[in-house]
Amino acid sequence: MFSEETRAIRVTVAPTYLQDQSDPDEARWVWAYTVRIENRGTEKVQLVSRHWMITNSRGRQEEVRGPGVVGKTPMIEPGKSFEYTSGCPLDTPSGFMAGTYQMVAESGERFDIRIPTFSLDLPREHRSTLSQEHRTLN
Structure with a gap:
């Protein structure tokens, strides 16, 4: 998981590779990501963009x-x-995402909160399998 906090708003992201929706032969790798936005402050906020x-x-x-x-x-x-x-x-087997959400506080103030940079990588099982095959061949 990846987390970042801006102005008492904590954003946590957990990416997951979706093998069943990916097709490496067609240069298509797909990830889901779950985002949790926690308001640790004292004022109500709205995510607008x-x-x-x-x-x-x-x-x-x-x-x-x-x-x-x-x-x-x-x-x-x-x-x-x-x-x-x-x-x-993605059209490559890995990458990363980062960004911001624009929020509006109850007072009417607009401000941006950071979304942590997070990586989109193939699961470790692939690397473990490759390592095991490599050991078998040697």
Whole structure:
């Protein structure tokens, strides 16, 4: 898991490789990521938009901007959290994502909170299997 806190708002991300939706022969690797946004502050906040930078392993970047997340603009009370799951396809077997959420405080103030940079890597099982095959061949 990857976490970052900005202005008493903690964002935690847990990525998962989706082997059943991926097709390496077609240069398609897919990940799901679950995000938990915790309001550790004293004021109610609303998530109004997102900004993502998605980078594949060749360094090619894709920028994604839009309202809310998964069709929602959640209001998060102090001491409460909001969690959602989304997905990301890549044309390389690894990459990373980072970004910001724009929030609006109960006072009307707008501010950005950081989403931690997180990696999209194939599961370790693949590397373990390759290592085991390598040992068998030697």
